[in-house]
Amino acid sequence: MALMSQETKLALPREAPTTLEAIRLFAERRRSFWVVLSLACLFTAWEIAGRIPISYAFPTFSDTVAAFFEMVGDGTMIRAYFLTLQPLVLGVVISALCGIGIGILMGLSDKAEWLLAPVFIVLQAAPMAALVPLVTFIYGIGLTAKTLAVIMLALPVIVLNSYKAVRHVNPSLVDMCRSFQGSRRQQIFKIIIPDASPVLFAGLRLGVAAGFIGVMLAELLITPTGIGDLITYHRSVANYAHMYAAVASIIAVSTLTLAGLQWFETNILRPEKRRK
Amino acid sequence: MGYLAERIRTAAVISTLSLTVAIPATAIADPMRVAFGDIATVETLGLLIALERAKEQGVEVETVFLKSEDIAAQAVVSGQADIGIGGPYALLQKVKAPIRMFLQLSELQMYPVVNSEFYKDWADLDGQEIAVHSRGSGTEAIMQMMAQKNGIKYSSVAYVPGAEVRTGALLQGNVKATIVDSSGKRVLEAEAPDKFTFLPLGDIAATDEALFANTEYLEKNAKDAEILVDSILTTWREIAADPAVVTKLRDQYKLLPDATPEMVAEIEPYFAGLKDALPLNGGGEAAAKSDFDFYTVSGALTGDPKELKVEDFWDLGILNTVVGRIGTM
Amino acid sequence: MTVFGFRIPMMASLLVWALLWEIVGQLDLIFLIPPMSSIFSAGLGLVQTASWQNATWITVKSFVIGMSLAIAIGVPLGVLMGRFRIIDNICGLWVNMFVSAPLSALVPVLMILFGMGETTIVVTVFLFAVWIIVLDARAGVMQVPQSLIEMARSYGASRGVILRKIILLSALPEILAGIRIGLIRGVKGVVIGQILVAVIGYGELFELYSRSFDMERFWALTIVLFAAAMLLSAIVERAEKRIEYYAGAR
């Protein structure tokens, strides 16, 4: 730690130590300062790049914000999210129910592990995006197809994390349960699942992240609906500010969702980890 | 050991650096960059042949195949492609860049079709869901125009890009009313002749695909553009005279080398069906005028069709020069 | 799993699935699933075609360039973030955000900034791979025991020597793990780039085969791609295993 602060000091010019020092102190105290600062840097750079302009197809930041509020104001944005969230939520819920079940089964049974683990390892590592268009052949273009696309991306992640969670359960807790003659059922429900639950939840969070990717792929590859429709439609009519607003909003929504889940995980689910 | 590691490290650094430099370097050469809104298939063979002929006449052509027409249009707007393919009327009206069409490639040749189990004619579609290509597209325009004519209203319009996707969806039963192209029509007639009914359609003359570019590019590269327009028009005329020529020319220019036999067999019937929809004089002012009527109905264009100016959408200079040279048909 | 005392390797169960696939394919239940055997014969034919070789060349080229950039930029950035709080504060937000953001929505936008065609694909590969490499390199550097650094300093090691001989080597297990996950993400990136923006390379072939309902070739190409992703990750995993001994002992 000492080495680090020394280097930080060296990086600063020596002429104006007071103001910089003050900023540095402030910055160290408040992490949000950095969030605001780096966001401000990006938005300024974006605004400048848009004003030059580097391309006719590159809107300024202010135009994008205006377009965003316009779309929120006239309700198109809310309608779009209503459409986009349907396959996302449905797909993630189905993946969570099946995925945690399959993952726990694989964690508990060597036979299930042998049979299923390689399949999910392949599916997680493989570029599933290539298979998304195939879904339309069987399930058409509706909600089913998009939900399936979300499941294709989210399920392997959730399964493998649940499986790992169960395999990494503290073995001495399991021994403890056995030494008190706990039945297999008690072992699973009183020890294994509670002990695995933080990792299970982390797997769910990663599943939600994969689900966002899945729903965007579905909306850009199967048929444009929701946010995907906003992106493609506004591009096709050269409303690039609107298109950027849609892209930025989905990234922001997914980031906020994941950050919220992470917060929930560290503050509510694992109080024992918070101190570290 | 240490020496070897050092050598490997240096080599790695150099190769990474050279790779970084190599990316922009490839973009320095200045060929005519043509952006397709679709992959190369039998349907694009005509244009591919014309591009080969332009190359023979000294125009350096570089093609790039993009996911969709709107991405192709975006590429032209942002200056990453010189010439785009599509019918971007909506975009032309809104975009700040001086993009203009300069050659009509094909006219809309579409066939509204319904699953006869559920619907028999236009009136049955009142309050029903239909599927078209994309928002503001020609297919939507046709369906909306027919709805107006027949005094009906659809409950909703689903956007399903790709005529072959809509054809497949019809066959699978996922879509009950949509609009397909000529090859889709042939597939439906071959696969399940009794299951689908093609709805009657009045006379429609509108641009399906056109070439468009930045006017600056057209001014600076007028010669190349003329050669391109010339070779397209002559190719179109050849195809119109004898659709079988496409198969021959494909062999000659070694296009679509890995096409399956089924695809090759598809070439002649496709172009035979297309024959009448091929604009042999490159569209121009007349095409623009009828497009205005048509696309204002679909909502792609806003305003009164009579007040829209051709010069806001079309750059006729090159087409007129070429047509002046080779004559009209 | 062990059967009659013989240990059956886990990946062997894929053969069971392949067999099941073959049976379903032979029953001709759905055109989407042709028999495995015909997929393999289609695959053999496929790799001999010029278009496959061409597509592979394009794909591999974009992938290699994108990955090299991701590693060349990601590892140093991660190390810097791990060493200097100020850089960590500035970049942390973006790295954490993009590591799990739906980048596929961003890909069409990238084209405007970075150009079309192969360049976009390179950028896509880079963007898919780089964040996890940064994060893992950072985590690796953060985990370097302070006592190791103090040991090196007490023996008079210079800053550069500490960086090369202590920090980089000590963080190597995490850096390699990051690169392995980065490689897998890069493969996903190359495919997404190729089917979402510029339809070239494998993306073009996928599009072509799925449109002409050529399922044998489609699956053959999928298997080639999946196998490549697994192979790449297996290679890095091997390298990881070789240095695993000190990941635990550190």
Added chain:
Amino acid sequence: MTIQASTAAAQFDPESVTTDDSVVRVEGICKRYGAVEALRGIDLQFERGKLTTLLGPSGCGKTTLLKIIAGLIPATSGQIVINDRVVTGPGPERAFVFQDFALMPWATVLRNVGFGLELKGVAEGERNRIARNYIEQVGLQGFEDKFPHELSGGMRQRVGIARAFAVNADVLLLDEPFSAVDEQNRRKFQEDLLRLVEIERKTFIFVTHSIEEAVYVSDRIVLLSPRPGRLARIIEPRIDRSASPDEIRRDAAYLDVVEDIWQSLRHYAE
């Protein structure tokens, strides 16, 4: 299963205070892990009310033997007899104290202590009453609603010991229970343990690698030699426990036993 309903008072059940000696008999236990032989031909008896320590260098299989007695690991050959019954798995007459405490991080001290009873289906009110009693006995009153992460290492192991006592087993198996506890607390623990041995009249089997600890707390020390683990010696320290702890630690007899054990183990140290 009479233990289920047993209470703190039931510990003095006259039936359990038998004069009969061996509660646990280890008969010809061998353990192999593939080609590695961990334990060879172990025969031992453990008496009621006595604390026996399994002592030996690392790799002598002392923890393995303890877990075999606990029924957590199956033996390759030989048998474990407890109260004249051959056992193959864990049973209600034995309770285990873990080296790493094995506390459930999501459960309060109260629930952790009552967990053994919870598994047996004892009603909540009853098991909480028993748990509170033992929490008090190990000196943790006031911490019932804390979570393990809020306790120090020493306090956590007190929870582990209270949990083992709460099921009122005849035999307590302690696997290096104080190795993760700092030196000061360790001594306090050893004294507490001696007190518990005295009042509870149970059979204690204790594993440690500390010679001083073994000599201080044990009635009997079983020395194991490594690779494969075999019985080397059995020592009965016979320390006068009426003296104060500090006196014991300075006692010549105590120091002699420590030295004696060290001499027989030293050639195993590398």
